[in-house]
Amino acid sequence: MYFLRRILFFVPLLLVISMLSFGLLRLAPGGPFDRERAPASAEIERQLRVRYHLDEPVPVQYVRWLGDALRGDLGLSLKYRNHSVADIILQGLPVSLALGLLGFGFAIGVGVPVGFFTAMRRGGWADWGGSFLVLVGICVPGFVVGPLLVMVFALELRWFPAALWGSPMQAVLPMVALGLYFAGRVARLMREGMAQTLRSDFIRTARAKGLGEPAILMRHAFRLAVMPVVSYSGPMLADLLTGSFVVESIFQIPGIGVFIVDSSRSRDYPLVIGLVLLYAVLLLVLNLAVDLAYGLLDPRVEHE
Amino acid sequence: MPAPTNALGESPGASLFPSVARRGAEVGEQGRKGAGEKGISDLLPPRPPFSLSLLLSFLVAWVLWSATGCSRGPDADLTVLNGPDPGSLDPLLVSGIEELRAVLPLFEGLARPDPVTSQAIPALATRWDISADRRRYTFHLRTNAVWSTGGPITSADVLYSWRRVLEPTNACQYATLLDPVRGATDFLTGKTKDFASVAIRAPDAATFEVELEHPCAWFLDLCAFQTLSVVPRAAIERDGDRWVMMHPPFSGPYELESWRLNDRIRLRRNERHWDAANTPSRVVDLLAVSSPATALNLYLDHRIDVILDKPLIPAELLPEMAKRPDYHTFPMLGSYFVRLNVTRPALADPRVRRALALTVDKRRLVQRLASACEPADHIVPTATTNYLRGPGQTLDPEQARRLMTEAGFPGGKGFPKLVYLCDSSGGGGARLHERVTVELQAAWRQELGIEVEIRQVEKQVYLRAQRTLDYDLSRSSWIGDYNDPDTFLNLFTSVNGNNRTGWKDPRYDALLEAASREPDMARRAVLLRDAETMLVRDAVPVIPLWFEAGFTLHDPARVEGVHGNVLDLHPFNAMRRTAAGRR
């Protein structure tokens, strides 16, 4: 019941989001057809606007767009005028999904163990060293990590290709560049969770029951401590799956991350709105999935 | 927290602040409460989920990949880095140099640019007759010209393609190129709906005739221009906006096999093309790269054979790159300049504008920021044909100060602050516009005591502001469409939509008009020279900074047929990997 209501709530939410993104960007100065080269005459420019219905009042445009969208037609891109919005999303999305999942795997695979062990060695050198590395991961921007990775591992050592997409080897560096920041976040959350759990009463209870330390840590503490990471997974996945402007530009990967920034900049209204909706749907679905996972993982959580 | 990785923006912003622990916080709280009371083991989930989800995510990623990447097929015979993705491959819609280069192999017109000189050479037309008054052109089409799907290309196809450019509802940006054709302007602007009034005829399937208003020195260049190349009518009428993507018939030496945005355009040789025997590379990939660092990395990693696009070399590296044997530079028809908005009271006085120009040390600027380029005191690049150079702008801060004093601003006193508008460099990273601005700002402050504020804005905002004259000074550039001074000087006539300075002078318009009617090339050159002198020395609505240099990065031992030319067009049908270049 609860989930049904959540899903029903998607409809008005998506409607509001589409309206906002439709209207807002049209407020910004500059239009899709402002180019270095002016249209030959005012008449030609008017024809251009008529052709893409930009001469109509915005509400009329929105209703037209909504009608088309409900029939599954998201329109033509105004910047890439031979491509439909659906084409662009369908081409880029699988790439971004694949890269995002790899980044997710990396973030979890590195972040959870690092967080776990630094919490174990709290206050010791291992904690200091580990936490410092984690912080570096969080603080060093992708536009520094990416070029450094390329220079060392692609051009010096020649272990991996420098850029492009297609072979498994080509995904390694982007995966690291994309996942490093999230690995840092995950490690921090894991360390916090673990530290709190270890201080809590039930671990003392477990110790009192005479359970062995490894059993306590792995069986009991870990499962509770990992909860914040689980709830972070939803927004993290939404972030990762919708692509990354920086990583996609550095490694020249044909995902959708670049389009989200570029389409807003070039005032490509139909493409922007398509991507915004995609992002919103992904975010909503993943958050729902995380809540579902919560219910499955932890019976104490009740949904309202 | 915006991810640093993220912070560069990527993710749609919401990403900016993914909620850490948004629910985690609540749940953790509950967890702690509950666990104390009951036993733990029965409260906890049966199995830690992580190894599982980890495995799962890698697995799904693997599957997606095979769906996305590996379907690409074999490597190309030639991989070229052409610049950012074209907005379109429809000849009607293209305007950027990278778009023109990508359309060139797909669609061919009556003539095509020579790979070495970029001059018009026969293509669909094997020869042409020009009347004695140089106003009538008769083109004779080749008999072996066929579409990539097999049908013959006739003069009716040429006629359709030219008409498509002029059709007002098609809103072709380059339609005014056909202005020299008699009747074209009236049809384009809707003064007449009767296409018969345009002096273009196809008397028979192999002949195409054009009549001009005046003799036009660059008319053959136009016939080789991509906008006027021949396109397939049936496919366009059937498939609408996306026709190029639907495997239509192509008239050029290549067919479009696939086009994936942000990845590559894959061209496959059109085996039916009349010149297929002289088209050595069967499959050509045009990579879409907009980051200079990535471009260079790919090149050094031997993933690409040729880099064509000039912005794709980080500007700071130019002096270093110039020492390499695979670096080739050549003059091209491009100007980088500053526009001055003469409708602003502060800039209405030509003495002030002249003073601003006299204080810019263009040689120093170029040496510091754009070392391959040529410092410019004129707007028409040195390499232009039919061009006679007159006096231009000079470096003379002394005189500039005198002019400012005459204008009533001794030492810059009382002069209002100016705003210099430039666009952010966006995809590049070289931040050239910003740097030029910083240098100019320092020079004007130091020499004239004038304060200039830099306003860097988004590209679309910048373009709109420039068009609506909502700026004081703004950075500008122009790439010539054909090899004649007209393509630059024409910009600043009072009717040109690209003028964007507010400067109008009937004498300037008259000089250009007289030049367009002047049949004698030497006298025409003098008229154009006078017009340019008026523009850059006297009126100064523009301050030219440098003439662009084209460049290519390729190893001649590995790739052949890459030539520099003034239009910066590099036909792929001339390029091929050598034996050494094959991997």
Add this chain to the structure above:
Amino acid sequence: MSEPAPALTPDQRAWLRFRRNRPAVVSAAFLLLMVVLALLVPAVSPHAADHGSDAQFAAPGASHWFGTDVHGRDLFTRVFAGARISLLVGAVGAGVSLAIGVAWGMVAGYVGGRADGAMMRAVDVLYSLPSIIFVIVLITTLEGPVRRAVTAVSPVLEPSARMLLLFAGLGAVSWLTMARIVRGQVLSLRTRPFVLASRALGAGHVRILVRHIFPNVLGIVIVYLTLTVPGVVLYESFLSYLGLGIQPPQASLGTLIAEGAAQINPVRVYWWLVACPGTLLALMLLALNLVGDGLREALDPRGEA
């Protein structure tokens, strides 16, 4: 603790606990030093931050400690001038996140019911809209009006118009997550015995929120703030890269790093352009995190004296 401890106020106890945390104290001192340097260096340096020279791309040395950039500007001065802006940007982001986010979340969580639902749906909508779109619209559409308004007050302030907008843009996107986190915490706190007790004793809502609930959410708020600041600082550099941020010749640490990162290439590296601002930013963020950790532990109402 042989003597009976004098009755300390919670604030005094917190201060005492904080002072005992050596890394946190050192970090706080470092941050303070950075603030002082950021204010001082650009003012006293022999090289002005935006003054070019002929020494293009000079390596670090005696006259230019951090080297120079493409215009021959002294990087040492620029780094601290940039730190000034980055500190300001970080502080504003944190401030907005604190002011709007915490208030929004506390009210929504405490009031509950319809109001909570409405307030959180508003957050959901903003959350699902990519922030870059929001920021572009905000900055580009309001630039003209804000500039006019600022100039009307005083023409001297005109260049700060963009800065104001930048702050507004960064602020607008930085409070959403904070609101969610705080609301979650408050939801579980408001049914706790101590809250119920003080309500039974007749305490007003405001007093309960400020005196009882706020101290209990302060820990997570501080942790989250230490994560918000680096995010905001780096997001600013992205906006500048899009032409929406700091106007040249000014620069922030983020834009300096971004510019330096463009110099990482195999042909020739001007390493100081990325290493100097990068190290400084990393150190500042590290110190901020340690201070945050220290504060959180010190302010924890459940903590020991």
